[in-house]
Amino acid sequence: MENIKQIKTIKLNFILNLIRLFLGTAFVVIITPYITRILGPKNLGKVEYVNSIITYFILFTVLGIPSYGIREVAKYRDNKKKLTRILAELLLIILITTTIGYVVLFSFIYFNKNFFDIKDILLVMSINIICNNIGFEWFYQGIEDQIYITKRFILVRVLTLIALFLFVKNKDNYLIYAFILVMMQSGSNILNFINLKKYINFKDIKISKLRIIRRLKPIFIIFSATIATAIYLQLDSVMIGNVNREAVGIYIVPNKLIRMILVIITALGSVLLPRITNCLKNKDYKNYNVYMNNSLNYIFFMSIPLAVSTFLLADNIIYIMAGSQFKESILTMKILSPILFTIGIAYFLGFQLLYPLGLEKYYTYSVIVAAIVNFIFNYLMIPKYLQNGAAVGTVIAETIGPLITLYYSRKYLKKIKFFSRKRLKYFVATLIMGLVIIFIKKFEVNSIKIILYSFIFGGITYIGVLLLLKEEICMEGIKIIKKKVKNT
Template sequence: MKINSVKINFILNTSRLFLGAFFILLTTPYITRLLGVENLGKVDYVNSIITYFILFSGLGIPKYGIREVARVRDNEEERTKVVIELGIILIITTFLSYTVLFGFLNYFKNFKELKQLILIMSIWILFNNIGFEWFYQGIENQVYITIRFIIMKLLALILMFIWINSQDDYIKYGIIVVLMNSGSNILNLINIRKYLSFKNIKIRDLNIKQHVRPIFIIFVAALSVSIYLQLDVVMIGAVKKESVALYTVPNKLIRLALVIVTALGTVLLPRISNCIKNNDKENYIKYINYSIKYILILSVPMVTGIYLLANEIILMMAGNKFIESIFTIKLLSVIIFIVGLAYFLGFQILYPHGKEKYYTYAVTTAAVVNFIFNYLMIPKYYQNGAAVGTIIAESIGVLIMLFYARNYLKEIEFYSIKNLKYFVAAGIMSMSVYGIKLLNFKNLETLVISIFIGGITYTILLFFMREEIILNCFKLTMKKIKK
C-alpha cells in the first residue's frame, strides 16, 4: 500500500482545516443572525446530546482504530481482521444506543420538547459508526479524505443559503449539521472494500475479545474529554438556555483554532505508532520534536491575538447580540495553549507508547474537576463560569500527563530553553496589535490589519531567532522560486 509523505499528508490535512475554518467564518455570521440566540441554542443543545450518544456507541474505537490499523496497514489480512472485529463491536453498540435514545425521548421532558430535532439529528449516530473514518486515518489516505471533505462542505454551504431564511428554519439547520459532519460516511463504507480481502478470513480466526479492554480504557478518556466539550453546554442549558449560544459561539471559535494547532499531531499519530512498532527511534524523535515546535509556534501567538482582538472577533462573527461572549472568549483563549500541550502529551507521547491508561487517569481526574467547578459556577456566572471550569480542568489534566510522560520527555526538546523564543516573539507581536487597536479602525479593518502585521512581525522575529520550522519553510520557498 502506497503511503504519502508526512509533508503531503500535512498539507492535505491543513488544507481541510483552513477550508473548514473558512466555512465557519463564512456561515457563522449568517446563521447566528438568522436563527438568533434561542433557536441556535436549541440546535447546539441537541448537538451536545447526540454527541454523547456518538461517544458511547463509538466507545474508544475512533482513536484505538487509528493506532491498530496503522500498526498492521502493510498486511492486508491483518487489517481486514481488525476492521471486521471493530465493525462487529460498532454494530452492537449502535443498536444499544438507539434503544436508549428512544427510551429517553419518552421519559425526559427536555427530550420530548425537542423530539423532532433529536430524531433528525440522531441519524448522525448511524452515519458516524458506519463510516470507518479511523480506518482511512490509520492507512493515512489523506487524498480521499480531502476530496470527500470538500464535496460535503460545498453541499452544506449551498443548502445553508438555500434552506435557512428565517429563525424558524432551525430544523433544517439540524439536517445540514448532520450532512456536514457525517453525510459522506456512506462513501466511506462503499470505498473501504478495495482495501480489504475477505478470502482467507474465517469467523474462528476473529478475536474480538482482545480489543475490549483497550477500547474501554480509551472510551473512559474520550468520555472525560467530552465533558469539557459538551457537559458544560448541557449544564448551562439546564440553568439558562439563553446562555448556551453565548458560550457555544466563542467556544466553537476557540475549538476551531485548536483544530489547526493539533493538525500536525493528527497526521503524525499513525506515523509515530508505526515508528514505535518498527523500533524506528530516529524518525520517532524527529517527528516528536517537530510536533511540539508546531504546537508552540501556533498556540502562543493565537492566545495573544484572540485575547487582544476578542471584541472585534465576536462583533464580526456574531453581532451585537453576543456582546456578553467577549469576556468568555478572552477566558477561553488560554486553553489553546493548554489543550495543545495536552494533545501532545496524550496523543504523541503516552498513547502511541501504549500508555493510554495514564492518559485516561489524567482526563478522568480533570473531568471530575470540570464537573465540580461547573456545578458551583454556572448557576451564578453562566457561560463565564463554564469557561473558568474548563481552564482549571484542562490545566490539571496537563500536570498529571506531564508526570506520567516525564521519562519520555527527557529524550526530546520539550524542556529546551530555545522554546522561550515563541513567547518572546508573541510578546513583541502583541505590542504591534495593541498599537493597531489604538488607531480605532472598524472591526473588520482592525482584524485584517492586526492579523497581517502581527503575523509578519511574529514570523520575522522567529526567522532571526533561527526557528527551525520557519527556516525550513523559507528554504523550501526559495527553492520553489528558483525552479
C-alpha cells in the same frame, strides 16, 4: 531514498490536512454570521443543546474505537489479512453498541418529559449516530489516505453550504439547519463504508471466528479518556442549558471558534500520529525523535501567538462572526483563550507521546481527574455566572490535565528535549507581536480592518522576531523558499 519519500508523504498529508482546515474554517466563517442572525440565540441554543446530547450517544456507542483503530491500522496497514480482521472485529463491536444506543435514546425521547419540546430535533439529529459510527474515518487516517478524505471533505462542505443558504431562511427553519448539520458532520460516511472494499475483503471473514473480547480492554481504557474529554466539549453546554438555554447560544459561539482554532494547532500531530506509531513498531527511533520534535515545535509555534491574539481580538472576532447580539460572548472568549496552548500540550503528551507507546492509561488518569475538576467548577459556577462560569471551569481543568500528563511523561521528556530553552523564542516573539496588536487596536477602525491589520503586521512581527532568533521552523521555511527560487 526511503526517508526522502516518507518526508514528501508527510508534507503532502500535512498540506491536504491544511486544505481541509482552511475550508473548514472558511465554512465556519461564512455560516456563523448568517446562522446566528437567522436563528438567534434561542433556536441556535436548542439545536446546539440537542447536538451536545447526540454527541454523548455517539461517544458511548463508538467507545474508544476511533483512537484505538488509528493505532492498530497504522501498525498493520501493510498486512491486508490482519487489517481485515481488525476492521471486522471493530465493526461487530460498533454494531452491537449502536443498537443499544438507539434503544436508550428512543426511551429517553418518548418517556422523558424534559425532552418533549425538543423531540423533533432529537429525532432528526439521531441520524448522526449511525452515520458517524459506520464512517471508519479512523481507518483512512490510519492508512494515511489523505487524498480520499480531502476529496470527500470538499464535496460535503460545498453541498451543505449551498443547502444552508437555500433552505435556512428564517428562525423557524431550525429543523432544516439541524439536518444540514448532521450531513455536514457525518452524512458522507456512507461513502467511506462503500470505499472500504478497495482495501479489505470481508468475504473470507466468519463471524464465529472473530475474537472481539481481546479488543475490549484497550478500547475501554481509551474510551475512559474519550468520554472524560467530552465533558470539556459537551457537558458545559448541557449544564448551561439546564439553567438557561439561551445562554448555550452565547457560550457555543466562542467555544466553537476556539475549538476551530485548536484543530489548526493539532493539524501536524494528527498527520504524524500514524507515522509515529509505525516508527515505534519498526524500532525506527531516529525518525521517531525527528517527528516528535517537529510536532512539538509546531504546537509552540502556533498555539502561543494564537492564544494571545484570540484574547486581544476577542471583541472584534465576536462582532464579525456573530454580531452585537452576542456581545456577552466576548468575555467568554477571552477566558477560554489560554486553552489553545494547554490543550495543544495535552494533545502532544497524550496522543503523540504516551498513546503510541501503549501508555494510554496514564493519559486516561489525567483526563478523568481533569474532568472531575471541570464538573465541580461547572456545578459551582454555572448557576451564577452561566457561560463565563463554564469557561473558567474549562480553563482550570485544561490546565490540571496537562500537568498530570507531564508527571507521567517525565521519563520520556528528556529524550525529545521537551524542556529545551530554544522554545522560549516563541514567548518572546509573541510578546512583541501582542504589543503591535494593542497599538493597532488604538486606531478607531472597524473590526474587519483591525483583524486584517493585526494578521498582517502582527504576523510579520512574529515571524520577523523568530527569524532574528533563528527559530527552526522559520529557518527551514527560508531554506525551502531559497531552493524553490533557485530551481525556477
